[in-house]
Amino acid sequence: MKIALAGNPNCGKTTLFNALTGATAHVGNWAGVTVEKLQGVYKDRKSGIALDIVDLPGIYSLSPYTPEEIISRNYILSHDADVVLNVVDATNLERNLYLTTQLLETDMPVVVALNMEDSLKNEGKSIDVELLSKKLGVPVVSISALKQKGLKELMQVVKAQEGKTRKAMSFITRGVLGDTINDVFVLLDDEQDGLFDAIKLVEGDKLTKEKYKQFADEIEKIKSKNKIVQEKYNGDYEACVADCRYRYINEHLSNLVTFISPQPELSKSDKIDKVLTHKFWGIPIFLLIILAVFHITFSENFLYLSLVIPDGSFKDAGKVASLFVDTEYETDDEGNISGANSIKSPGVFLQGLVEEFADLVNAPRVVEESVNENGEAVTVVTEEGGWIPGLLKNAPAWAQGIICNGILSGVFGVISFLPQILVLFLFLTILEDTGYMARVAFIMDRAFRKIGLSGKSFMPLLMCFGCAVPGIMATRTIENDKERRSTILLAPFFSCGAKSPIWFAFASVLASTVGWNPEFTVFGVYLVGIAVAVIAALIIKKLSGQKGVTPFIMELPTYHAPQFKSVSVHIWQKLKHFLFRAGTIIAASTVVIWFLLNFSFSFKMVGEEESILATVGGWFEWLFVPLGFGNWKFIVASVTGLIAKEEVISSIEVLAGSVETLITESGVSTAGIFAYMAFNLLTIPCMATVGAAAAEFGSAKKTVGAIAFWLVASYVVALIINTVGSYWWTAFIFAFVIAAIMVIAHFVEKKKHIDTLRKEAAEEMIKNTDKS
Amino acid sequence: MYLLNAPFNSQLEVVKINTDEKTKNRLQNIGVIAGCKLVLMQSNFGDVIVKVRDCRLAMNKDVARRIEVERVITQAEEVNEDSTSR
Numbered sequence: 001m002k003i004a005l006a007g008n009p010n011c012g013k014t015t016l017f018n019a020l021t022g023a024t025a026h027v028g029n030w031a032g033v034t035v036e037k038l039q040g041v042y043k044d045r046k047s048g049i050a051l052d053i054v055d056l057p058g059i060y061s062l063s064p065y066t067p068e069e070i071i072s073r074n075y076i077l078s079h080d081a082d083v084v085l086n087v088v089d090a091t092n093l094e095r096n097l098y099l100t101t102q103l104l105e106t107d108m109p110v111v112v113a114l115n116m117e118d119s120l121k122n123e124g125k126s127i128d129v130e131l132l133s134k135k136l137g138v139p140v141v142s143i144s145a146l147k148q149k150g151l152k153e154l155m156q157v158v159k160a161q162e163g164k165t166r167k168a169m170s171f172i173t174r175g176v177l178g179d180t181i182n183d184v185f186v187l188l189d190d191e192q193d194g195l196f197d198a199i200k201l202v203e204g205d206k207l208t209k210e211k212y213k214q215f216a217d218e219i220e221k222i223k224s225k226n227k228i229v230q231e232k233y234n235g236d237y238e239a240c241v242a243d244c245r246y247r248y249i250n251e252h253l254s255n256l257v258t259f260i261s262p263q264p265e266l267s268k269s270d271k272i273d274k275v276l277t278h279k280f281w282g283i284p285i286f287l288l289i290i291l292a293v294f295h296i297t298f299s300e301n302f303l304y305l306s307l308v309i310p311d312g313s314f315k316d317a318g319k320v321a322s323l324f325v326d327t328e329y330e331t332d333d334e335g336n337i338s339g340a341n342s343i344k345s346p347g348v349f350l351q352g353l354v355e356e357f358a359d360l361v362n363a364p365r366v367v368e369e370s371v372n373e374n375g376e377a378v379t380v381v382t383e384e385g386g387w388i389p390g391l392l393k394n395a396p397a398w399a400q401g402i403i404c405n406g407i408l409s410g411v412f413g414v415i416s417f418l419p420q421i422l423v424l425f426l427f428l429t430i431l432e433d434t435g436y437m438a439r440v441a442f443i444m445d446r447a448f449r450k451i452g453l454s455g456k457s458f459m460p461l462l463m464c465f466g467c468a469v470p471g472i473m474a475t476r477t478i479e480n481d482k483e484r485r486s487t488i489l490l491a492p493f494f495s496c497g498a499k500s501p502i503w504f505a506f507a508s509v510l511a512s513t514v515g516w517n518p519e520f521t522v523f524g525v526y527l528v529g530i531a532v533a534v535i536a537a538l539i540i541k542k543l544s545g546q547k548g549v550t551p552f553i554m555e556l557p558t559y560h561a562p563q564f565k566s567v568s569v570h571i572w573q574k575l576k577h578f579l580f581r582a583g584t585i586i587a588a589s590t591v592v593i594w595f596l597l598n599f600s601f602s603f604k605m606v607g608e609e610e611s612i613l614a615t616v617g618g619w620f621e622w623l624f625v626p627l628g629f630g631n632w633k634f635i636v637a638s639v640t641g642l643i644a645k646e647e648v649i650s651s652i653e654v655l656a657g658s659v660e661t662l663i664t665e666s667g668v669s670t671a672g673i674f675a676y677m678a679f680n681l682l683t684i685p686c687m688a689t690v691g692a693a694a695a696e697f698g699s700a701k702k703t704v705g706a707i708a709f710w711l712v713a714s715y716v717v718a719l720i721i722n723t724v725g726s727y728w729w730t731a732f733i734f735a736f737v738i739a740a741i742m743v744i745a746h747f748v749e750k751k752k753h754i755d756t757l758r759k760e761a762a763e764e765m766i767k768n769t770d771k772s
Numbered sequence: 773m774y775l776l777n778a779p780f781n782s783q784l785e786v787v788k789i790n791t792d793e794k795t796k797n798r799l800q801n802i803g804v805i806a807g808c809k810l811v812l813m814q815s816n817f818g819d820v821i822v823k824v825r826d827c828r829l830a831m832n833k834d835v836a837r838r839i840e841v842e843r844v845i846t847q848a849e850e851v852n853e854d855s856t857s858r
Contacts, residue, residue, distance in 0.1 A: 238800070242805050243805055439830075548834075
């Protein structure tokens with residue numbers, strides 16, 4: 001038996017789905033988290049009930065407008081499921097029942113799950129469940145998906161519907177539309193969902209009209225007969241149907257909510273909104289919050305406590321304490337100590353722990369040749385190394401190489417950044433779970449509009465900071481195709497979790513060589529990505545000649561404290577995913593890289609300068625000289641990033657031992673380092689992302705165009721960064737060129753606009769002459 | 773009067789929605805139709821947050837300036853106004 005979960009966005013369908021099936025699908029406190037059908041199985045050993053459960057994207061009505069809403073509607077009407085389980089948010093009964101009234105018009109058996117009974121109680125309200133069930137004519141069960149209350153009863157009620165049929169019923173057949181609906185119903189004489197189709201045809205729903213093209217004229221005739229709708233609603237049947245539905249709900253169903261305690265004038269959420277969505281403070285508050293998150297994750301100087309802690313306080317703190325505090329210090333000529341007075345942020349502390357562990361396992365064994373007292377040559381072990389090099393000390397050189405310098409250093413190179421990735425996402429998930437991110441979409445809408453996007457693009461792009469694949473899929477909530485496409489093009493510019501090891505690694509090297517604050521370096525990389533996205537969006541907007549942006553309408557969820565369960569599940573998923581990739585794809589490709597680095601074309605083990613990689617990489621070095629990193633090792637690392645972005649760092653570990661060695665041996669400048677980071681940030685994303693984008697574009701031509709776009713963007717930006725970084729005055733030249741491009745784009749836009757106006761005017765003239 | 777320049781925190785009733793069809797349908801699905809009651813909570817340079825049927829909706833200026841509303845005088849306010857006029 002198959003059950004479909006249907007309901008408004010953010011009413012807790014996915015929470016219920018996870019609770020029933022034990023799945024760990026992504027749950028968030030905003031509308032549109034689920035954009036695809038999810039499938040799972042519910043099993044209860046005691047009662048022996050086993051059910052297939054299908055979670056659908058949230059819908060407000062069965063007349064959908066966005067791709068993900070159409071998925072839901074089509075699935076429900078396909079009758080693939082045996083029962084529709086309509087999840088209703090009890091705290092928002094009126095709006096949620098609007099969908100229920102439409103579900104009842106189909107021939108599907110329906111069970112209503114009244115969710116969030118706990119929140120309802122907190123708000124001091126209660127609902128008469130029995131009376132609601134009687135009025136709707138279907139079973140209603142009160143549950144709390146989050147607290148897992150009432151789920152067993154719910155499943156028993158659902159199971160009892162097996163094999164039952166239900167007669168379609170509608171609340172609007174009694175009012176002004178009664179005769180019209182009935183006439184269309186008789187005309188269709190349909191076996192399945194006849195009433196539903198009849199009402200949708202009266203409403204003028206596009207998808208249903210397509211299905212019954214042959215009746216188009218007759219339906220129009222029937223509709224024109226209804227004088228009341230023609231007069232009172234100006235013939236707008238859709239508005240009339242909506243009005244009838246809401247009116248019925250208002251008069252007969254909303255009053256089932258009773259207030260137990262007096263209602264405050266302003267709810268908590270309203271009070272919080274007064275501050276967080278403030279017209280002046282909203283955006284600064286958001287930036288401060290994000291900066292604080294970065295600080296906690298990356299700062300070597302937590303809360304800038306070094307300002308109050310005297311210099312040298314931690315200089316004798318010892319090994320264990322050095323995980324938490326900075327014990328390094330410098331002494332000047334007069335013997336004054338500076339440094340050793342800062343505390344590490346939680347992210348940095350956790351990263352240190354993992355690095356300690358990596359050293360314990362895989363620290364290289366250092367063996368030196370020397371001469372003993374008797375003048376004989378002996379080998380002396382100066383450093384014992386980690387467990388694995390110790391175990392393998394008698395193994396052949398190639399085996400030591402492939403395991404220690406290949407797999408282990410590559411994989412550990414990536415895993416050591418895992419703590420910081422997790423801390424960063426812990427905070428972003430918490431912000432999402434509270435409902436704050438939906439507000440940010442609102443306050444950012446104005447800014448997004450200026451670059452041809454709307455606030456609707458905010459959530460998908462924000463998800464790209466985690467991973468661009470779900471981010472690109474989330475663009476389905478954007479109605480306008482042009483806006484969707486440009487959002488997908490910008491998606492890789494928002495640094496994903498897999499790319500972050502690159503910034504962390506280079507930032508920590510820059511911290512020790514030029515003394516830059518690592519959190520600002522990393523924040524800077526993210527900002528470069530955002531800045532490039534803004535400029536690219538502007539250019540796309542100008543060149544596509546797009547007029548106006550789709551209006552922004554979005555529901556703002558009620559704030560709630562972050563749910564430990566959904567946050568921890570999300571972080572656990574991230575951890576599992578990351579470790580899985582490190583253990584499979586990354587480990588496997590490090591072996592390949594190690595092989596290509598140590599063998600020549602004639603399959604002989606050679607020094608790296610004669611290896612296959614050095615030869616092939618060398619062919620392309622000239623291309624990257626202008627970008628400041630014309631060294632084959634950098635190039636090879638970037639190319640391996642196409643498999644997975646973590647590869648960039650794991651490849652560097654295999655190729656050069658560490659990022660620091662690579663920088664010193666290649667002699668790349670600081671500008672070159674920054675250009676390299678920008679290049680990796682903006683260039684063609686990993687294969688999985690390209691695949692997701694191709695699926696959403698649905699066209700090979702557009703996909704190839706997107707790949708070219710990413711390649712050009714990354715090359716140009718890296719070139720600018722390296723040149724300006726080396727010769728600051730070239731900034732003026734680039735500023736001039738960019739300004740010139742903008743001016744040209746502006747004229748192209750204007751011309752396109754004039755062309756469309758001309759075309760419209762010409763069409764108008766033809767129409768007028770036809771009439772006369 | 774349009775939602776764009778309506779007073780804060782008082783009961784408003786939607787008189788007419790003058791947006792294009794598609795936007796009108798979206799508004800309809802989400803609960804905003806002619807005749808429904810709403811309260812303006814916040815306005816940021818024309819982008820607004822309103823409360824409709826117990827839920828908070830955000831919409832941008834383009835939408836807000838096309839929703840025609842009128843003020844509904846609630847009973848409490850009526851009593852208040854009576855007492856002040858006396």
